[in-house]
Amino acid sequence: MNPLFVLFGIRAALRLGRTGAEIYAQRSRDRAVFLPDLIKPDIDRYALIVTFYASAAREQALLDDEALSPLWDEDLHRPIRKSPAVVDTLFAAVIEAQIQEAGTEDETEAELSVEIAGGFMIEQWNRSAAPISPVGRIAITMADIALEFVGSNPSVMGIGGNGERLIGAIALNLSHMIPDDQDEFGTRAKFADRLCGIFLRAGLSVLADHPELVVDQDHLQALMAETLTPLVTNLPDDLSEQLEWRALLDALAGPAASAAFAVVAERPDAFLGKAFSTDKAVGAVTQALFETLSDTGLREQLTDAGWLKLYKSVLRVAADRPDLFIGSGDQPKKELLRDLLSGVAQTLHASEAFDGELGAELAAIAIDALNENAAVLLELDDQDEWQTLAIDMIDQVSGALADRLRNPDQAGALRQFGKQQLVELSRIFLVQAAATPGMLGIGRTELKAIVSGVASAMAADENLLLTSDDWLKIAAVAAAEASVNPGRLFGLNEDTAEGALGAEIIGGLLTVAAAEWDKLDAEGAAGRDAGHVLAGPTLRDAITVALRAAAGNARAAASAGKPIETLAARISDIVREDPEAYGGGEWLLLFREMIGNALTEGTIVDISDDEIRTILSKRDAA
Amino acid sequence: MTRPFRNSVLILAVLLAAACAGQVQTASSLRSLDTRLKDTLVQKNVHDSDPIFNEVALSAALAAIAEDAVDQARETPEANNQVALYRVAAIAFWKAGEAGESRIASTVSEGLAACDRAAPRPARDCAVIRLALPFAQTENEFRKLKILQRLAGQSQAGLDGGAGLNDEQFRAAEGVLGQMMSATDGLLQARPEIENAPVTESFILYLDRQTKTSFCHAAAAFGFLSAEQISAADGQGRPVRAMSAASRSAFAGLEPRLKAALGMPDAASLNC
Numbered sequence: 001m002n003p004l005f006v007l008f009g010i011r012a013a014l015r016l017g018r019t020g021a022e023i024y025a026q027r028s029r030d031r032a033v034f035l036p037d038l039i040k041p042d043i044d045r046y047a048l049i050v051t052f053y054a055s056a057a058r059e060q061a062l063l064d065d066e067a068l069s070p071l072w073d074e075d076l077h078r079p080i081r082k083s084p085a086v087v088d089t090l091f092a093a094v095i096e097a098q099i100q101e102a103g104t105e106d107e108t109e110a111e112l113s114v115e116i117a118g119g120f121m122i123e124q125w126n127r128s129a130a131p132i133s134p135v136g137r138i139a140i141t142m143a144d145i146a147l148e149f150v151g152s153n154p155s156v157m158g159i160g161g162n163g164e165r166l167i168g169a170i171a172l173n174l175s176h177m178i179p180d181d182q183d184e185f186g187t188r189a190k191f192a193d194r195l196c197g198i199f200l201r202a203g204l205s206v207l208a209d210h211p212e213l214v215v216d217q218d219h220l221q222a223l224m225a226e227t228l229t230p231l232v233t234n235l236p237d238d239l240s241e242q243l244e245w246r247a248l249l250d251a252l253a254g255p256a257a258s259a260a261f262a263v264v265a266e267r268p269d270a271f272l273g274k275a276f277s278t279d280k281a282v283g284a285v286t287q288a289l290f291e292t293l294s295d296t297g298l299r300e301q302l303t304d305a306g307w308l309k310l311y312k313s314v315l316r317v318a319a320d321r322p323d324l325f326i327g328s329g330d331q332p333k334k335e336l337l338r339d340l341l342s343g344v345a346q347t348l349h350a351s352e353a354f355d356g357e358l359g360a361e362l363a364a365i366a367i368d369a370l371n372e373n374a375a376v377l378l379e380l381d382d383q384d385e386w387q388t389l390a391i392d393m394i395d396q397v398s399g400a401l402a403d404r405l406r407n408p409d410q411a412g413a414l415r416q417f418g419k420q421q422l423v424e425l426s427r428i429f430l431v432q433a434a435a436t437p438g439m440l441g442i443g444r445t446e447l448k449a450i451v452s453g454v455a456s457a458m459a460a461d462e463n464l465l466l467t468s469d470d471w472l473k474i475a476a477v478a479a480a481e482a483s484v485n486p487g488r489l490f491g492l493n494e495d496t497a498e499g500a501l502g503a504e505i506i507g508g509l510l511t512v513a514a515a516e517w518d519k520l521d522a523e524g525a526a527g528r529d530a531g532h533v534l535a536g537p538t539l540r541d542a543i544t545v546a547l548r549a550a551a552g553n554a555r556a557a558a559s560a561g562k563p564i565e566t567l568a569a570r571i572s573d574i575v576r577e578d579p580e581a582y583g584g585g586e587w588l589l590l591f592r593e594m595i596g597n598a599l600t601e602g603t604i605v606d607i608s609d610d611e612i613r614t615i616l617s618k619r620d621a622a
Numbered sequence: 623m624t625r626p627f628r629n630s631v632l633i634l635a636v637l638l639a640a641a642c643a644g645q646v647q648t649a650s651s652l653r654s655l656d657t658r659l660k661d662t663l664v665q666k667n668v669h670d671s672d673p674i675f676n677e678v679a680l681s682a683a684l685a686a687i688a689e690d691a692v693d694q695a696r697e698t699p700e701a702n703n704q705v706a707l708y709r710v711a712a713i714a715f716w717k718a719g720e721a722g723e724s725r726i727a728s729t730v731s732e733g734l735a736a737c738d739r740a741a742p743r744p745a746r747d748c749a750v751i752r753l754a755l756p757f758a759q760t761e762n763e764f765r766k767l768k769i770l771q772r773l774a775g776q777s778q779a780g781l782d783g784g785a786g787l788n789d790e791q792f793r794a795a796e797g798v799l800g801q802m803m804s805a806t807d808g809l810l811q812a813r814p815e816i817e818n819a820p821v822t823e824s825f826i827l828y829l830d831r832q833t834k835t836s837f838c839h840a841a842a843a844f845g846f847l848s849a850e851q852i853s854a855a856d857g858q859g860r861p862v863r864a865m866s867a868a869s870r871s872a873f874a875g876l877e878p879r880l881k882a883a884l885g886m887p888d889a890a891s892l893n894c
Binding site: 022025026027028030033034035036037038039041042043044046048049050051054055056073075077078080082098101115118119120122124125126147269287475540 | 645646648649650652653656659660662664666667682700702703705706708713717744745746750757760764765768782820821822823824825828831834835836838839841842844845846849850851855863864870873874877878883888889894
């Protein structure tokens with residue numbers, strides 16, 4: 001289609017009412033309105049009989065009937081009496097006569113389909129009598145939506161406003177969206193009409209929420225060309241595929257468009273200037289999302305909300321690092337994006353525990369974390385493998401946690417984790433890994449080793465001595481220490497995860513705490529009733545202290561004498577024997593002060609009263 | 623971007639931005655009136671069989687909607703907007719019953735004048751304005767018939783379901799029948815012109831449905847009047863009283879004409 005036709009189309013559409021406001025007025029006048037029915041009459045059998053025999057021919061037939069004629073008053077043309085016997089007999093005759101005449105039903109009644117209580121919704125015009133061109137229809141739709149915003153957001157629709165630029169951006173892509181082929185006009189134009197409406201509404205809403213935003217007309221046009229146009233032109237020719245494509249777009253196009261415009265609002269600088277790679281990248285991500293969902297049937301593997309979360313994360317990457325998605329010849333790497341989206345969905349689906357929205361959130365965290373650290377990470381890895389890195393990262397975390405969650409009996413403390421806490425736990429590892437140069441890379445499984453190590457330590461907490469919040473803090477320390485002390489606490493690959501030092505230390509302290517918990521006091525009480533302190537925050541802090549200390553002296557921590565465990569047991573004895581003098585604070589202080597010596601000397605069996613007094617006096621002095 | 627494209631965007635933007643507040647306001651008012659009218663009519667329909675329901679209040683509400691619409695139509699310069707507003711007013715006055723009886727004729731007259739000025743002539747709205755008068759006539763006569771039926775029922779003169787009306791009332795009932803037939807005739811006469819207008823197929827079906835209902839009202843009046851005649855055999859010493867031959871003949875001819883106009887076979891039932 002000649003681009004000038006677009007201009008003419010819009011002008012023609014506007015001329016229908018001379019101004020945009022008139023178009024709105026016309027739409028208000030022409031839309032379907034309620035037309036009420038007439039009140040129904042109260043008509044009885046008697047009236048039906050006399051009405052039927054008002055016809056002279058029918059009355060004559062009645063008079064010719066020997067059985068019925070005595071019931072009929074020929075002078076007044078009515079039944080001789082209004083008694084039930086007479087009326088019922090004549091009414092039966094009417095019914096029989098009607099059946100004999102034709103037996104036809106009134107068939108027009110059912111054809112008025114838009115019936116509501118006592119009337120019908122009917123439009124102004126017969127559409128075939130008042131055709132509007134496809135371009136005109138889209139222009140009217142756009143004007144209609146734009147005018148909705150005139151009243152509530154005048155600044156958006158003012159001259160030179162962002163709304164004007166957005167309308168222009170969509171209008172100027174119409175010629176690409178709607179093919180010249182007249183055979184295709186109807187289907188594609190209607191689809192384009194709907195999609196333009198969805199995008200315009202989403203765009204205007206975002207722009208109205210960000211009045212301070214200055215958007216660039218050329219970038220908006222490029223963004224629409226890369227985002228909206230392919231969605232229309234990719235409408236399949238096959239009818240059943242068309243239905244699927246429409247259903248998919250109906251469900252997700254609105255939120256996706258809102259997300260795309262939100263990225264423009266969040267990162268306006270990315271959409272300014274002479275480079276248009278950001279627009280291409282955002283368009284490519286959008287195309288990839290819909291093509292992935294339609295081509296490979298992956299939609300069910302995450303929820304729609306989950307897919308949108310994932311999409312938003314990838315959009316942010318596209319805005320920040322469009323070069324990741326643009327290949328040679330300035331062409332978007334659609335394949336890469338499809339691999340990323342389908343790879344993430346398949347990875348999460350395989351992990352079972354992270355299927356659906358939970359998995360999508362985990363994936364979004366991973367992608368956001370990668371994005372935030374892209375500058376460092378991508379210096380180390382081939383950029384072409386970006387999507388592999390993301391999928392690998394998600395796989396390592398979701399896989400390690402899913403291994404434990406698959407068997408609740410062996411999950412220990414993990415079984416008390418709700419969905420949000422699992423996401424938080426994953427976030428700790430993902431953010432730490434993305435921020436640690438060298439931890440990620442093709443073939444590297446250090447991240448999984450750390451997650452597996454922490455998960456196996458959590459599995460040891462069968463008595464649930466720690467809350468999930470405690471475990472999140474421990475995981476944060478473990479991940480941080482492991483990241484700066486590679487190989488010391490959790491090994492460098494997943495094979496060493498189970499017997500890793502970090503897991504051993506946590507397991508050892510949990511063993512001491514569990515034993516302590518079970519010990520009976522003089523009155524036969526146990527656990528908290530017996531005043532045992534090595535649980536909850538005290539135990540949590542003991543573990544974090546131990547992890548930090550062990551990371552700096554791994555060899556000693558791993559020695560056969562189990563110095564950390566032995567120290568913890570000894571301090572527990574001291575605190576238990578004099579509960580009036582020592583509590584959880586003292587336990588922790590002694591542990592923190594003595595763990596260095598314990599590791600240096602290999603183990604500590606005896607702690608003198610003087611030593612205890614010296615340590616506690618330091619605290620008192622402080 | 624080429625200059626024509628820039629111009630097109632500018633034109634569109636300027637036109638949108640210059641959207642006349644009056645036009646938008648009229649359109650918004652029309653939408654609001656349409657919504658009020660629909661809600662009130664649906665409410666009326668829902669409560670039609672509820673004896674406790676305040677019919678008077680609802681009629682007053684409909685009359686108020688109609689007056690609002692007429693006021694706005696008179697203040698609106700565009701003929702097309704006037705037509706839409708008169709359509710609202712015509713329906714509301716029609717359904718307001720007695721509260722709208724004295725106002726509907728002038729409203730229809732003003733509405734049809736606006737139709738003549740409008741270009742293009744709004745097909746549905748002008749048709750509705752034209753039909754509102756026979757619709758209102760049918761329902762007004764229906765209310766009169768109900769009163770006469772009540773009077774006949776209260777009278778002790780009727781025997782075996784026989785005549786209960788006095789002669790004056792009988793003549794009034796015959797007048798009701800005549801008005802109802804006239805309303806049905808009015809609908810039949812309007813049909814060809816409406817059929818040629820670019821209204822939707824649904825509108826024609828809607829019109830046919832109302833035309834049949836209007837005929838059924840006449841049939842109910844005819845049945846009532848028929849029963850109110852007095853024969854020599856009634857045995858109460860009253861003089862014979864019969865419906866006029868003109869009324870009978872007019873009614874007998876109405877059904878075939880209706881079926882012909884609606885394209886129905888002679889033998890088809892009207893399902894009153």
